[in-house]
Amino acid sequence: MLLLNPFLLLLIGLFSIHLLTKWLRKNSSSSDKRVLPPSPPRLPILGNLHQLSEFSHRSMQSLGAGMGPLMLLHFGSKPMVIVQSADAASEIMKKHDLAFADKAYTRTIRRMFYDLKDIATAPYSEYWRKLKSMIILQLLSNRRVQSFKFIREEEAALLMKEIESCCACGLPVNLTQLFDTVTNNVICRAAFGRKYGVGLHSKRFLTLLRELLHLSGSFCIGEYIPWLSWIHRVNGFDARVDKTVREVDEFLELVIQDHLDGGVESDGDKSRQSFVDILIDIYKDNSPGASIHRDNIKAILLDTLAGGTDTTSATLEWAMTEILRHPTILTKLQNEVREILKDRDGITVDDLEKMQYLQAVIKETLRLHPPIPISGRIAREDVRVMGYDIAAGTMVIINAWAIGRDPASWDEPEKFHPDRFLNSCVDFKGHNFELIPFGAGRRGCPGTGFATATVQLVLANLVQKFEWKLGEGSRLEDLDIDEQPGMAIHRKHPLLAVATRI
Numbered sequence: 297m298l299l300l301n302p303f304l305l306l307l308i309g310l311f312s313i314h315l316l317t318k319w320l321r322k323n324s325s326s327s328d329k330r331v332l333p334p335s336p337p338r339l340p341i342l343g344n345l346h347q348l349s350e351f352s353h354r355s356m357q358s359l360g361a362g363m364g365p366l367m368l369l370h371f372g373s374k375p376m377v378i379v380q381s382a383d384a385a386s387e388i389m390k391k392h393d394l395a396f397a398d399k400a401y402t403r404t405i406r407r408m409f410y411d412l413k414d415i416a417t418a419p420y421s422e423y424w425r426k427l428k429s430m431i432i433l434q435l436l437s438n439r440r441v442q443s444f445k446f447i448r449e450e451e452a453a454l455l456m457k458e459i460e461s462c463c464a465c466g467l468p469v470n471l472t473q474l475f476d477t478v479t480n481n482v483i484c485r486a487a488f489g490r491k492y493g494v495g496l497h498s499k500r501f502l503t504l505l506r507e508l509l510h511l512s513g514s515f516c517i518g519e520y521i522p523w524l525s526w527i528h529r530v531n532g533f534d535a536r537v538d539k540t541v542r543e544v545d546e547f548l549e550l551v552i553q554d555h556l557d558g559g560v561e562s563d564g565d566k567s568r569q570s571f572v573d574i575l576i577d578i579y580k581d582n583s584p585g586a587s588i589h590r591d592n593i594k595a596i597l598l599d600t601l602a603g604g605t606d607t608t609s610a611t612l613e614w615a616m617t618e619i620l621r622h623p624t625i626l627t628k629l630q631n632e633v634r635e636i637l638k639d640r641d642g643i644t645v646d647d648l649e650k651m652q653y654l655q656a657v658i659k660e661t662l663r664l665h666p667p668i669p670i671s672g673r674i675a676r677e678d679v680r681v682m683g684y685d686i687a688a689g690t691m692v693i694i695n696a697w698a699i700g701r702d703p704a705s706w707d708e709p710e711k712f713h714p715d716r717f718l719n720s721c722v723d724f725k726g727h728n729f730e731l732i733p734f735g736a737g738r739r740g741c742p743g744t745g746f747a748t749a750t751v752q753l754v755l756a757n758l759v760q761k762f763e764w765k766l767g768e769g770s771r772l773e774d775l776d777i778d779e780q781p782g783m784a785i786h787r788k789h790p791l792l793a794v795a796t797r798i
């Protein structure tokens with residue numbers, strides 16, 4: 297009877313597996329001459345999973361203290377090499393970029409993104425190279441980003457109107473919500489040629505997008521301890537993923553059909569074509585090597601929505617949080633923007649280029665709050681990095697968050713101090729590995745220009761047109777910087793502030 301006690305059975309099971317793993321490790325190490333990165337002690341079965349919180353970027357940073365540039369963790373049975381210094385990131389994303397050109401993905405991501413047919417998860421291959429050059433040259437080229445200027449301007453103007461109406465009622469502005477709307481509208485208009493932010497159809501779309509991002513960023517124990525995968529069937533997670541995958545697909549089908557049927561008006565100006573129109577043109581073009589299929593179009597559209605909305609709104613949210621927490625920085629930024637614009641309404645690309653302090657505020661925001669704090673690659677072959685051996689198939693996690701706060705690269709790393717970027721050529725374009733919020737190398741983000749154009753314009757407008765303070769009775773020290781886990785890291789609590797029109 298005692299042996300049927302499930303707890304006792306589990307203990308015996310764990311103990312036997314522990315002995316077996318020890319034995320296997322002992323036997324294999326005698327013939328294995330590989331030099332592995334240092335590793336904190338781990339438990340049988342769980343590995344180091346119990347040491348990771350829902351904010352794995354933070355846990356990895358503290359686990360890695362004193363371990364050097366690379367650390368080896370075990371997520372269940374899976375070895376993971378964690379990269380937490382600029383030098384190590386440069387080795388992975390520059391020197392050995394090709395060897396680490398495969399992306400890490402989870403079972404959920406695979407199901408969400410059309411079985412890895414999108415750009416962000418497709419393995420390095422001829423197919424991926426074709427898609428990547430298409431997104432860089434056709435969808436997100438500098439020229440194309442400039443051609444969407446009218447969308448950014450119209451949406452920024454609507455945002456300012458919304459804030460003005462809050463000013464008139466003396467109500468605090470929910471900046472989190474407004475940033476969600478503006479970034480979603482900009483991406484939807486660029487991607488689909490129309491907004492999906494108002495009306496019933498659109499509400500469903502926004503809810504769907506949120507669910508997709510939430511599920512994609514959720515931790516699933518079955519990923520790392522496969523025999524526990526049943527938990528996701530029992531707790532309803534798998535069913536939620538199935539439902540979301542189905543509904544997202546129905547929505548994207550509708551969008552494509554709308555365009556094929558000519559339901560979305562275009563002014564005939566090719567330079568203003570939406571992503572879906574460009575992709576449909578390629579889809580209709582049957583020339584060998586050019587054609588893409590319907591699932592590819594849907595996967596690419598999903599990449600731009602999932603990769604472009606949440607990340608951009610998180611950047612705006614963290615930038616305004618830090619500006620509000622540092623009134624002298626707000627004043628300095630207002631002075632710069634107002635000095636350059638005087639009372640003019642339209643903000644040109646030239647104006648934005650002159651706003652050196654604005655650029656510095658954005659860099660400093662992305663250094664301290666990279667919306668995607670960690671990203672994963674997979675070794676495609678055995679590689680030696682900084683004296684350590686990384687076996688083919690090992691997942692490598694680059695902790696951009698920890699790298700942005702590494703005292704070896706930054707003075708007073710925890711301090712929000714945009715001035716550090718004035719008279720400095722450090723940028724986030726993937727050449728300076730101490731600042732990699734958009735990644736770097738072959739798998740670096742193709743949306744950097746698109747995202748920064750929106751962030752710059754919205755921030756410049758916000759500080760030019762309004763005075764900002766916290767709500768009645770709130771003190772600066774009450775404005776927390778707690779994070780909310782997800783695919784992109786947002787504030788835990790919505791950002792509320794009071795605006796006054798100047």
Ligand code: HEM
Binds near residue numbers: 399428608746
């Ligand atoms: C502030 C906004 C954004 C941030 C912080 C961001 C960050 C990132 C990061 C960290 C990666 C992985 C890079 C790597 O592994 O080296 C990535 C990849 C990607 N991003 Fe972004 N992103 C942003 C905006 C956008 C936008 C606006 C789009 C498209 C409209 C976009 C599309 C993509 C795509 C398609 C990839 C996959 C690239 C590949 O695997 O080759 N991103 N992004």
